[in-house]
Amino acid sequence: MEQIAEITISVLLVAAGIFGLVGSFGLIKLPDTMTRLHAPTKASTLGVGGVLLASMLYFWIMRGQLSWHEFLITMFILLTAPITANFIAKAHMHRFGDKNTMPDTGTPRDWATFEDESKEMEPVMTRVEPKPKVTASDHQF
Amino acid sequence: MIPYALTFAFGCFGLSLLFNLYRIFVAPGVVDRVLALDTMVINIIALLVLYGINTHSAVYFEAGLLFAMTGFVSTVAYCKFILRGDIIE
16 A cells, blocks of 8 residues: 555656646747746646645655645645636736737627726627528529 | 655756746746746745655645745736736726
8 A cells, every 4th residue: 555655656746747847848938928828837737736636645645644735725726827827818918919910709899808998888798690691592583 | 766756856846946037037028027937936836845745744835825825916916017007906
């Protein structure tokens, strides 16, 4: 049992180290900010998650004391990572993003973050009606 | 076996911290610096937990939790400042 736990903990630690390194390497390797935003998510989920899981197993099996601190830290990081990513992307779009190169939203409304405040209370789900297709049978009559 | 794996993980996360430091000094824009600081906090949490395993003490988990909280708040404050020029309006 001890042997299996030792192997599991070691594998988790090595995998977490590799993922953390990959995340930070992507931060300096990838070409622009929006792609660079993607790299550290590996470090924050798999890297730190692996380390915390290894620590939990270590203190549980090797030391005989189950601690919930690691679980708390994991939950906190998993909850806050999307929020920080959203904020950073928004800051980048407003500071450096070009509004004309953004893809179309598919609705009459603009991207929510670029919208002026007077439109903010309007309903969101107003889709553009697709134009009726001109089929071959229409032309015959 | 665990001490070797711990040393390896320490090396990996230390190297990641150096990469982040490089990105903070050499960055095309201010947003990249904020992103690098956020990643740095994540790596520091991992290092703290690893150090806790190394010294068999549970004190470092509380430090990691505090780092997670202050890291999140500081990243949001930076982004808010870049966006609006003010943190609490």
